[in-house]
Amino acid sequence: MPSTITMPRLSDxxxxxxxxxxxxxxxxxxxxxxxxxxxETDKATMEMQCFDDGVLSKILVEPGKQVPVGTPIAVVALxxxxxxxxxxxxxxxxxxPAPAAAVAxxxxxAAPSQSPVSVPASAAYAASPAPVAxxxxxxxxxxxxxxxxxxxxxxxxxxxxxxxxxxxxxDIEEAAAEGGVSVASIPxxxxxxxxxxxxxxxxxxxxxxxxxxxxxxxxxVSGMRQTIARRLVESKQxxxxxxxxxxxxxxxxxxxxxxxxxxxxxxGVKLSLNDFVVRACAIAMGRHPFFNxxxxxxxxxxxxxxxxxIAVSIPAERGGGLVVAVLRDADRRGLRExxxxxKSLAEKARTKGLSMEDMSxxxxxxxxxxxxxxxxxTAIINPPNSAILAVxxxxxxxxxxxxxxxxxxxxxxxLSLDHRVIDGAMAAQFLQTVKQTLENxxxxxx
Amino acid sequence: xxxxxxxxxxxxxxxxxxxxxxxxxxxxxxxxxxxxDGAYKVSRGMLAEFGxxxxxxxxxxxxxxxxxxxxxxxxxxxxxxEFMSWSFSLVAADPILNNAPKMxxxxxxxxxxxxxxxxxxxxxGQLGSTHSWCVEGLYSNVPGLKMAIPSNPYEAKGLLKxxxxxxxxxxxxxxxxxxxxxxxxxxxxYLIPFGQARVARTGKDITLVSFGxxxxxxxxxxxxxxxxGVDCEVLDMRTIRPLDIESIVRSVKKTNRCxxxxxxxxxxxxxxxxxxxxxxxxxxxxxxxxxxxxxxDVPTPYATNLEAEYMPNARRITEAVRACLYLA
Numbered sequence: 001m002p003s004t005i006t007m008p009r010l011s012d013x014x015x016x017x018x019x020x021x022x023x024x025x026x027x028x029x030x031x032x033x034x035x036x037x038x039x040e041t042d043k044a045t046m047e048m049q050c051f052d053d054g055v056l057s058k059i060l061v062e063p064g065k066q067v068p069v070g071t072p073i074a075v076v077a078l079x080x081x082x083x084x085x086x087x088x089x090x091x092x093x094x095x096x097p098a099p100a101a102a103v104a105x106x107x108x109x110a111a112p113s114q115s116p117v118s119v120p121a122s123a124a125y126a127a128s129p130a131p132v133a134x135x136x137x138x139x140x141x142x143x144x145x146x147x148x149x150x151x152x153x154x155x156x157x158x159x160x161x162x163x164x165x166x167x168x169x170x171d172i173e174e175a176a177a178e179g180g181v182s183v184a185s186i187p188x189x190x191x192x193x194x195x196x197x198x199x200x201x202x203x204x205x206x207x208x209x210x211x212x213x214x215x216x217x218x219x220x221v222s223g224m225r226q227t228i229a230r231r232l233v234e235s236k237q238x239x240x241x242x243x244x245x246x247x248x249x250x251x252x253x254x255x256x257x258x259x260x261x262x263x264x265x266x267x268g269v270k271l272s273l274n275d276f277v278v279r280a281c282a283i284a285m286g287r288h289p290f291f292n293x294x295x296x297x298x299x300x301x302x303x304x305x306x307x308x309x310i311a312v313s314i315p316a317e318r319g320g321g322l323v324v325a326v327l328r329d330a331d332r333r334g335l336r337e338x339x340x341x342x343k344s345l346a347e348k349a350r351t352k353g354l355s356m357e358d359m360s361x362x363x364x365x366x367x368x369x370x371x372x373x374x375x376x377x378t379a380i381i382n383p384p385n386s387a388i389l390a391v392x393x394x395x396x397x398x399x400x401x402x403x404x405x406x407x408x409x410x411x412x413x414x415l416s417l418d419h420r421v422i423d424g425a426m427a428a429q430f431l432q433t434v435k436q437t438l439e440n441x442x443x444x445x446x
Numbered sequence: 447x448x449x450x451x452x453x454x455x456x457x458x459x460x461x462x463x464x465x466x467x468x469x470x471x472x473x474x475x476x477x478x479x480x481x482x483d484g485a486y487k488v489s490r491g492m493l494a495e496f497g498x499x500x501x502x503x504x505x506x507x508x509x510x511x512x513x514x515x516x517x518x519x520x521x522x523x524x525x526x527x528e529f530m531s532w533s534f535s536l537v538a539a540d541p542i543l544n545n546a547p548k549m550x551x552x553x554x555x556x557x558x559x560x561x562x563x564x565x566x567x568x569x570x571g572q573l574g575s576t577h578s579w580c581v582e583g584l585y586s587n588v589p590g591l592k593m594a595i596p597s598n599p600y601e602a603k604g605l606l607k608x609x610x611x612x613x614x615x616x617x618x619x620x621x622x623x624x625x626x627x628x629x630x631x632x633x634x635x636y637l638i639p640f641g642q643a644r645v646a647r648t649g650k651d652i653t654l655v656s657f658g659x660x661x662x663x664x665x666x667x668x669x670x671x672x673x674x675g676v677d678c679e680v681l682d683m684r685t686i687r688p689l690d691i692e693s694i695v696r697s698v699k700k701t702n703r704c705x706x707x708x709x710x711x712x713x714x715x716x717x718x719x720x721x722x723x724x725x726x727x728x729x730x731x732x733x734x735x736x737x738x739x740x741x742x743d744v745p746t747p748y749a750t751n752l753e754a755e756y757m758p759n760a761r762r763i764t765e766a767v768r769a770c771l772y773l774a
Contacts, residue, residue, distance in 0.1 A: 141733045143702045162772050169702055169733040
């Protein structure tokens with residue numbers, strides 16, 4: 001029997017996934033444990049492994065297409081399959097025309113009753129559950145997709161004029177032209193669409209004489225952006241946030257950091273200020289257990305492990321956005337280890353993407369915008385955490401030390417807190433611990 | 447001032463004669479090139495000018511004289527080998543494919559192979575399957591060689607002069623059907639560099655990529671399509687190896703559509719290579735997949751009407767352009 005690969009559930013909240021890339025093609029051998037595809041979940045892009053030995057006989061879901069969890073996405077002809085299934089491995093010439101025939105019949109899939117007919121009738125393929133109907137998929141030529149994005153044309157409102165309903169460049173140009181006409185003649189956005197290809201232009205004001213006045217446009221959102229939007233709205237709506245801030249004198253810390261980095265340079269170690277903040281918070285969380293806790297409706301759960309999440313921004317060329325990389329058991333690890341792991345996780349997040357394990361189970365989160373010169377800011381709690389720490393830049397400024405005006409380095413720490421778990425005084429005490437630790441940084445070394 | 451127009455065959459003759467006057471190492475050999483002035487009169491008068499040591503009649507033995515010329519090229523001479531037809535080069539496959547293009551590589555740089563193989567390529571008109579070869583697809587597959595395919599007399603002269611001066615083996619594919627075609631060729635000397643496509647016609651709606659004789663069919667189709675309001679850009683690639691993919695990419699990014707017109711068979715051809723590279727380089731700029739017009743995937747038919755339909759022609763190009771523009 002061939003084995004069917006289905007869209008895996010790669011996170012608790014994942015309901016659908018997108019195959020970003022197939023690493024194997026039809027007819028390629030696969031082995032258990034080999035990476036066969038990259039899957040984009042609502043949180044991240046992750047590698048998907050195969051659990052069988054055999055030959056990938058059929059790819060059922062093309063890259064870029066989102067399908068619900070559990071949907072068959074590929075078929076593997078197993079090594080121990082008998083001869084009869086050999087012909088399903090895509091290698092025989094007689095099998096090759098089948099997909100082409102399916103494509104050819106796709107335009108007629110406009111009549112819904114016909115779409116199942118377009119499934120090639122090879123044995124392995126038929127044995128798997130029917131793939132999602134192809135008729136629902138929006139077909140857009142690459143340049144049409146790009147133009148639509150540039151001109152702010154909503155593809156969903158268009159009826160494509162190409163084969164199989166493919167939206168082509170002409171459709172976009174016509175839609176944009178109709179949109180332009182309706183804007184010029186009827187300023188109201190309520191202008192009735194003239195035909196099925198009309199769109200509502202996103203223009204917030206009447207055109208002026210300036211021909212180059214830019215128009216608004218829509219940008220499609222990635223799965224990650226949708227997740228950020230959903231979770232942060234939930235957090236800000238459901239958690240009674242408040243903030244408590246405190247300045248930390250960083251003179252001693254800067255001195256210690258400078259000394260350590262000089263001594264450890266030959267070993268390739270370079271500690272960042274954030275590494276010290278992580279370590280100080282991990283120590284403080286041990287003493288203030290409600291900072292390592294979650295509100296659970298009718299009770300508060302205090303976690304065993306101290307796992308500190310650090311917010312990592314993803315560069316625009318990788319799609320932008322934000323992920324939280326998790327340093328597990330941060331209270332049991334030294335500065336050097338925390339530093340190395342932060343660096344490698346941040347690098348991984350920015351290049352190939354974090355795994356679900358890299359991003360799950362944070363019990364407290366730190367967001368640091370100090371490297372951008374931000375004085376101070378407030379962050380939104382990363383549920384189910386009960387607090388998040390926003391770290392500003394360590395800045396040289398006039399300070400009062402021992403009654404004297406002096407030049408010192410100060411850093412502003414701002415906690416956002418869940419008032420259901422942590423009260424103001426508790427927040428102040430936690431910050432005091434962090435402040436004392438950072439101002440007497442030798443304690444961070446032991 | 448009159449514009450000088452000469453035949454394609456005379457443009458080839460001028461290129462060879464000028465280069466032979468310029469460089470004593472250049473010589474021509476092949477079947478009937480000397481006493482008979484060339485089977486197609488391309489080398490007319492050359493025996494008289496250059497003598498029998500440099501214009502050499504060979505026996506009907508392509509493998510023998512191609513191999514001999516390769517040896518001469520390795521020793522520093524610059525032979526021009528005329529195949530009466532590229533169809534006859536198949537019996538010399540081992541020297542021209544296995545020796546010439548690999549010589550520099552396999553000798554570790556000790557021996558180059560500055561040689562030009564030239565002759566008629568493509569269906570000549572009712573010559574039947576075995577004498578109507580288009581060798582572009584077959585031979586351009588081999589690394590180490592260069593391939594030029596001129597589309598008119600001007601191109602033929604400029605490209606052949608460059609081929610003779612090139613230090614690598616050049617496969618120079620002429621067309622029997624164009625030998626009598628007249629075109630403007632200036633008196634003064636010029637060379638056409640390899641790897642630089644010519645924009646034979648500028649347009650904004652679709653890019654036609656072609657080389658050799660079919661370039662003329664593309665221009666014909668473009669004129670007809672212009673009457674329908676379709677504005678075609680036509681690129682004459684001039685050489686397949688090297689391939690000026692940058693010019694193709696530049697044009698396709700402008701027009702968003704591409705049709706490749708190639709008189710070789712479609713399977714594993716310059717046309718399929720161009721299509722693959724355009725798909726890779728211009729994926730986000732395409733409004734449709736690259737359409738291709740090739741000779742039909744059958745041995746060349748003998749019957750006149752079937753042969754005409756078998757090859758890329760203006761009607762088939764027009765149909766492909768309409769299909770690519772979703773106008774069909």
